[in-house]
Amino acid sequence: MGAPGADGAVPAGAGPDVLLGEGGPxxxxxxxxxxxxxxxxxxxxxxxxxxxxxxxxxxxxxxxxxxxxxxxxxxWHWSVITETTTSTGGGGLANEIAGTLVLMAGVVVLAGSVGVLSGVYLAEYAKGSLGSLLRSGSEVLAGIPSIVLGYVGYIALVIGLHWQFSLAAALITLSLLTVPYIAKSTEVAMRQVPTAYREGADALGLPELTTLRRVTLEAALPGVTTGLLVAIAISLGETAPLLYTAGFTDNMPGLSLTHAPVGYLTYAVWTFYNQPSTAFQNLSYDAALVLVVLVLLLIIASRLIVALTQKHTESN
Amino acid sequence: MALAARQAPPAQAPAARAGGRGRLAWLRASSRRLTGERSFLRYATGVAALLPLLALVGIVAILAAKAWPAMKLNGAGFFWRSVWDPGNTYGAPVKTDGVLHPVGAHYGALPLIVGTLASSAIAVLFAVPLSIGAALAVVEKLPRRASHVLGMFLELLAGIPSVVFGLWGILTLGPVLSRDVYPAVASIMPDVPVLRFFRGDTGYGEGLMTAGLVLGVMIIPIVAATTRDLLRQVPVLTKEGAAALGMSDWEVASKVSIPWVRAGMIGASVLGLARALGETMAVAMVSGSLLGTVPANLYGKMGTIASTIVQQLDGAFSDGTGFAVRTLAEFALLLAVITLLTNIAARLLVRKVAATALPVGRGV
Structure with missing residues (x-):
């Protein structure tokens, strides 16, 4: 494409005849x-x-x-979100919805704390080969298919530790899946906090924990929030790691961490759609609709939250 | 931060050092610095940072320990056999090479390896051109508002759960394709190599092609969003220079921007491939779940490694010797290795271009 440069230099007023001679095939x-x-x-x-x-x-x-x-x-009946599933396919999805919300909250607490701490370490302390080893370990973990994690969770936690289908097994498996995302976005966000902030905090003699809490982590809040939202979205939508760790139950989720299965929305879609009874099939479609609506709400909420946290950190 | 703390003694130190008590206070302060919250913070976060790596090692160790007897008995032929026979799980088990297994248990991975690779290849061939086209249009041509809309679309597409795509694939897309599209395509394809696979029995919408297309839709977000972010990093001056030489905006896009991020775009596609290889639920719903036979054409029923693990694990426990579960561990290990290599390749390629924050996250 070198030629148009020369041709393009022809004065704008030049008539067609100027170019006539040059134009070949x-x-x-x-x-x-x-x-x-x-x-x-x-x-x-x-x-x-x-x-x-x-x-x-x-x-x-x-x-x-x-x-x-x-x-x-x-x-659609509104009883779908108020009643629990019955063994005949009647009732609604209240236990699955509650179970999904419990799983989300648990992932935020467990994966959130591990992920944020891990991100802080990677951004503030991890240097050289140890840092890159930890980072690539985390990235590799994020790349492992969720069904493989589900299999290992089943073998190690449900059977190996005799926890049976339980909230704890499901939460640990889901956390393995989500920690790398939270750690990565926390690390990236903390790296973008200007060094001057840290130097300022040091000059004021702030203890390190206070510096982290009030200065660096607060400035990195939008990134941390994004990571947590990705983790929430994953716990909402995953099925493969939960099938063999959370199990399923018609009951509302209880407080026990082990020996009690948990129902969740994606299970209803996966299992009920090819049941012979239309009541079950309808529940499957309802669960899919609830999932899509929750995803939409999550996306809207995430935009609002990220906008809010950004405003908050900028005004500081 | 750590460096600054190490260099700077406490502010009151010079004055304090004058007297004996002051020296003691300074010592106490520095020892608090050494063992107090500073190291506490460092250790607490360090332990957290170590957990993913430990988990990874643990996962591989558990899989390998579980799979080892199956690997011994299945041998190398496992990778090119086309057979799936759990054996007589009701009869008395036998021992071969010290491994307990039901009489006649015989497993082969070839159909599932072919199914995994073929469905992911269809997904990539479908998703990559669409994603690159859309990313180009959004970055170089369309107004900013269109870019917001596409961003929202991609976010939604990435957020919709795998089972919902599966439900759509099996109830809506599959039937439509097998009624209106597959027969027409099969009837016009000539009987020549490669295109031959488009001919033959078109089935009822469950199978390789449908699975590949559903997977393609599912990996569009990650490929498109990564490509879009890469294209945005092409320096404006370079593009303006090309335009000043007389290039049209299409020529700038196709001859400057695309070559500029080529390695990264390949990386984005491989990232999508890795996602497709490991995808489980949607494939399990639309694949038709055929075991032990390589599909005869593109519409044939099939299974992937991931979909087979999720569907067979429950039944595998009816094998009292545990051999079926061990074989599934071998499959899980195989899948982990395949996706691991793909991911590493992708990240090396993307990092070559994007030195800063990698677009991690599910797609967007």
Whole structure:
């Protein structure tokens, strides 16, 4: 594409005849000094394909949401979110919804504390080869398929430690999956906190814990929040690591950490859709709809929270 | 921070050092610094940072310990056999090479390896062109508002649970494709190598092609978002220079921006591939779950390693010798190794371009 530079230098007022002699086959400009027909066609075709691709990405998304809503809405009853599932497929999804919320809260507490602390260490203290070893270990863990974690959780926690299907086994398995995301986003956010903040805190003689709590971690809050939200989204949507660790029950989740299975929404979708009874099938569609709505709420909430935390940290 | 703390003695130290009591106070202060909250913080966070690595080692160790007897008995032929026979789980078990197993238990991984690789390849071939096209349009052509809308779309697509995609695939997409699309495609494809796989029995919408397409939709967010973020890092001056030479905006996009981030784009695609290889629930719902046979064409029923683990683990416990569970551990180990290598390759490629924050997170 070196040629158009020379051609493009032709004064704007120059008539077609100036260029007439230069224009041969494969010329990059046409008689009027515009890009040649071939170049304009390529440009049009290229952008057309890109626009088409952009549009095509929207098709499956809208189709999925429409398909789920189309199956769930016609027979929707509000009792779906107030009653627990019965063994005949009647009732609703209250126990699954509560179980999913408990799992989310547990992941925020367990994976949140480990992940944030780990991110702090990686950003503030981890140097050299130890740091890169810890970082790559965390990244590799994030890449392990969730079903493999579910298998190990089942073998090690449910059977090995005799916890049976339980909240503790499910939470630990889900935390293995989510800690790397929280640690990474915390680390990245803390690295972006200006060194001057730390030097200022040091000059004021602030203890290190106070510096962390009131200065660096507070400034990194938007990043930490993003990591936590990703973890919440994962605990909302994952099935494979929970099937063999959380088990399933028709009862509302209790307080015991072990020896008590927990119901959750994705289980209902996965198990009920090919049951012979239409009551179960309808519950499956309802669960899918509730999941999609929760994802939507989560995305909206995350935008609000990130906007709020950003404002908060900037005003400081 | 640590460095600054080490260099600077406490502010009152010079004055305090004059008298004996002051010296004691200074000593106490410095010992508090050494053993007090400073090291507490360092150790507490250090332990937390060590946990993922320990967990990783533990996971691999548990898998390897569980899988070792199965690996011994299944041998190397495991990787190219096409068979799935749990054996006679009701009869008396036998011992071969010191490994207890039911009579006639015989497993092969080839159909599942083929299923895993083929469905992920279809997903990548489907998702990558769409993702790159959309990323180009959003970064180089469309107004900012369109970019927000696409960002929202990608976030939603990344957030929708795998089982919901599976439900859509089996109830909506599969039937539509097998009724309106697959027969038409199968009837026009010529009987030549490669394209031959598009011919033949088109089935009822459960199978390789449907699984690949659903996977493709699921990996669009990660590929598109990563590519978009990479394209945004192309320096404006370089693009303006190209435009000043007379290039049209399409030529700038295709001949400057794309080559600029090529390695990163390949990395993004491999990141998507890694996601597709490990995806479980959606595939388990739309694959048709065929064991022990390599699918004959692109519409055939199949299974992937991940989908088979999730579907077979429950039943594997009916094998009292534990051999079926051990074989599944071997599959889990195999899957972990495959995705691990893919992820490492992807991250090396992406890091080459994006030295700063890697776009981790599920897609967006």
């Amino acid at each position: 494969g010329a990059t400009l046409d008689l009027y000094g515009r890009p040649s027909w071939a170049r304009r066609t390529a440009s049009l075709a290229g952008w057309g394909a890109c626009m088409l691709a952009t549009g095509l990405i929207g098709v499956p998304l809208i189709w999925v949401i429409y398909g789920v809503a189309g199956r769930a809405v016609p027979h």
